[in-house]
Amino acid sequence: MEIDTQNYIRFWGVRGSYPAPFSSHMGVGGNTSCVELRADNHILICDGGSGIIPLGNSLMAQQEIKEVTIVVTHYHWDHISGLPFFVPAFVPGWKVNIYGPGGSKTATEERISGQMVDPYFPVEVETWMADIHYLDAPNGQLEYGPFKITTFNVHHPGSTYGYHIQVHDKTIIYVSDNELLFLDKTIEERKDELEPEELQLMIAMQEEERVNAIENIKNAHIFIHDAQYTPEDYAKKRGWGHSCYIDTANFAMDANVKQLHLFHVDPNYNDTKIETLHRDILKLVDERQSQMECHIAREGVIIDIDKL
DSSP states (O other): OOOOOSSEEEEEEOBSSSOOOOGGGTTTOOOBSEEEEEETTEEEEEOOSTTHHHHHHHHHTOSSOOEEEEEOSOOSHHHHTTGGGOGGGGSTTOEEEEEOSSSSHHHHHHHHHHTSSTTTOSSOGGGOOSEEEEOOOGGGEEEETTEEEEEEEOSSSSSOEEEEEEETTEEEEEESSOOTTHHHHHHHHHTTTSOHHHHHHHHHHHHHHHHHHHHHHTTOSEEEEEOOBOHHHHHHSTTSSOOBHHHHHHHHHHTTOSEEEEESBOTTOOHHHHHHHHHHHHHHHHHTTOOOEEEEOOTTOEEEGGGO
16 A cells, blocks of 8 residues: 555554454454554554564565564563564664563563564574664653653553553554453452442442543544454453453543544454444444544554644
C-alpha cells in the first residue's frame, strides 16, 4: 500500500492468541499484535507479534531510518513471537530499543532472550548484530523523538501495560490485552462469601478503577483496544484477561474517544463474523447517539496522524 504521509499509524498484526493465516481471515488479517507509529522519521512499534516480521522486511527496503523503539505490552508469545524473525535486529548499523514490563531493563532482556534459547529456538539473541538497547522508564514514562509515552497497568494475567502516547498534539492509546470487567467478575463470584463491608469496599474499588481507567483514555484521538470476544464467548472465558467487543465500545464511548479500533480479535472469528460484530457496534453507536467512529483494526490500514 502506497503511503502519502510521513506521520502515520499502520496495523501490521491485529489478531489475538495465535496467527490465523486462513483465506477466510485475510480481509481483517491473520498476524498477531504489531502496530507501527511513525512521526518525524522516528518509528515506535507497539508489540512484537508475528506482524513485526513483515514490518521488519519493509524497513529493510528503505535507507532513511535505521533505528526503532519497540514497546511490549507483555511477554505472552502472541506479542513477542515475531522478534526472532525481525530482520533489522540481525543487521549491523541498526539500533533497536526495547521496553516492556518487569521493573527493570534487565528483566525485559531476560524475558525477550528467554524465548530464543535451546530447546525453544535455534538462534539466540547473541546473534543479533544490531545495537540493542533495553530501556528503563522512570515513573513509567519514556520519550522517543516526538513520542511521549506513559505506561499504565491493565487487567491481564501477569504484568501487562497499556500505553498512552502523545505525538503531534494527538493522543493515541494502545491496549492490546485487557479485561474491562475483571472486577465485576470478581464481585459476582465472591458476593455470597463477602461480609457486607467487604462487598461495599469491592464495589467502591470497582467504581474508582473505572473512573481512573476512563481518565487514562478520555478524549483520545485513537483508541486501540482488546475486543477479543463475543458476549457468548466472554461468558465462557471470564478471567482470561480479554474483553467483549460490546464492553470495549461502551467504555470508549463513555470516555468520549474520537476513533475506536477494535483489536486483538479472536483467531476463531472469520471475516464474515467480524463484519457482523462491526455492524452490531455501529448500531450501538447510533443508539447511544455517539459521534465516535468505530473501526475494525485491519492489517495494512494506515491512519494519517496529522489529519486526526
